[in-house]
Amino acid sequence: MNNEQKELTPKQNRIYQYIQEFIEAHLRPPSLREIGRHVGVSVGTIQDQVEAIRRKGFLEKEKMVARGLRLAMGAQQIPILGRVHAGPLHLAVEEVEGHLPVGSSVSAAQHFALRVRGDSMIEAGILEGDLVVVRRQPVADEGDIVVALIEDEATIKRLRKKGHQPFLEPANPRYSPIMDPFEVLGVVVEVRRHYKN
16 A cells, blocks of 8 residues: 555545445445445445545455455554543443554554544534544643543543643533543544444
8 A cells, every 4th residue: 555545534434344344244345235225325426435445545346346345455444442431431441343444644553543422522523423543642732632541431531731730621511620630541633523324
């Protein structure tokens, strides 16, 4: 894969994830009709989107072969590790739920993705069901949106400081700041919007 690989759009990412999950479950790729039914668009639109995904280096297609799609061997992906709550805290469990395609600017060794639960970050544009791409790092700057661990529970909030005391601030007035001690696991560097069918 070349270094000019571009990011997938949210719709392309949904299509790619469906193809990936279908191959893992059925050991064969889905048909364009099956993809279209899942995403809710026409086969013609799916053909265009699949071709765009192929040009970006995430898929390969065998010509003249029905169901000839396969995941590109060199496609860069990061693991989706369970869920993180933007709301009430939740036990942090690192279970790989799947993989998220990313561009060449993201290092698979230093990044991971989490699916968001809750609404405490809605004013920062992070909604229930979204995927956040997180760069692993133990420190962050004030104002960064971080994934933080409080005892055994993970949450996503904005890092703030009062004097020398760091705290976690939600982006929803219904929630209070968290003043408890915490450990920064990483900084959110990208949000992938989740669109419901």
